[in-house]
Amino acid sequence: MLAIGKSTTTAHRRYVVRTMSFMGVYVLLNVGAIFGVFDAIRGTPAAWVFAAAVSAPILGQIWATLSLMRDSDEFMRALTAKQFIIAAGVAMGVFSAWGFAESYADAPHAPGWFVYVLFWAAFGLISPFIRTTR
Amino acid sequence: MQNRLKLLRTERGWTQEQLGQGLGVSRQAVNALETERHDPSLDLAYRIAALFERPVEDIFTNPYG
Numbered sequence: 001m002l003a004i005g006k007s008t009t010t011a012h013r014r015y016v017v018r019t020m021s022f023m024g025v026y027v028l029l030n031v032g033a034i035f036g037v038f039d040a041i042r043g044t045p046a047a048w049v050f051a052a053a054v055s056a057p058i059l060g061q062i063w064a065t066l067s068l069m070r071d072s073d074e075f076m077r078a079l080t081a082k083q084f085i086i087a088a089g090v091a092m093g094v095f096s097a098w099g100f101a102e103s104y105a106d107a108p109h110a111p112g113w114f115v116y117v118l119f120w121a122a123f124g125l126i127s128p129f130i131r132t133t134r
Numbered sequence: 135m136q137n138r139l140k141l142l143r144t145e146r147g148w149t150q151e152q153l154g155q156g157l158g159v160s161r162q163a164v165n166a167l168e169t170e171r172h173d174p175s176l177d178l179a180y181r182i183a184a185l186f187e188r189p190v191e192d193i194f195t196n197p198y199g
Contacts, residue, residue, distance in 0.1 A: 009160065075163035075172045132171040 011071035018064035022057040029054045058116055078133035086130065087123035091115055094122075136195040140168040142186050156185050 032038060033054070041047045065084065069077045095115045101107035143153050143164075150164040157164070157178070166172035167182075174182065174194075183190045 073159035073163045074175055074178060075166045076160055078172070079166075131166075133166070134171070134173065 009072070011068055014071070015064055015068040018067070019061060022060040022064060026054065026057040026061075055113075075133060079130065082133060083123060083127050083130050086126050087119055090122040090126065091119035094118060135170060135173045135197065137167065137170070138193055139164075139182065142188075142193065143168075153185075157181050 029050075033050075038047075038050055041050060065080070069080050072080065092115070095110070095118055098107060098110050102109055139153075143150070148156075150161045150168070154161045154164045158181070159178070163172065167174060179190050179194060182193055186193060
């Protein structure tokens, strides 16, 4: 998910494999839920387990990103950290603003899981403009 | 940070990729150093100095003196 240039390092290849794996599970579970595969557990304690299972790949993705940073050189590490922090700030800021708009301005409800989508959208948008570690 | 990295590299006929391999960093890192988009850590500055067999201040301009 990180747009960090045409790096072909071992660390980057590992990151791509990990990302594809975690996001594959994330998409698979969500597509299954959309097509009703898990309808039988809706409203039961098992649904809580399912919610945790869908979210687990997100933690995995964060771990994959941290691993990439650990295994990268100092420039890529600093650049990724800067992009990550700015994207997280944008996502939190926008989602919080929307939350307050829901509370005070009757804005339509946005589900909490949308913040993750928002984060990567922000990451994709800001990354091409953040090319310095300063 | 102002530096003579590109000059020293081209004097030796190295590509950014080759210099990166010598330093143990990516080509992107070398490019960022040459275009002053990244200030190197002390460790990397010493690695660069060792590779070019020059004192650090021959390569990087000391902004404080």
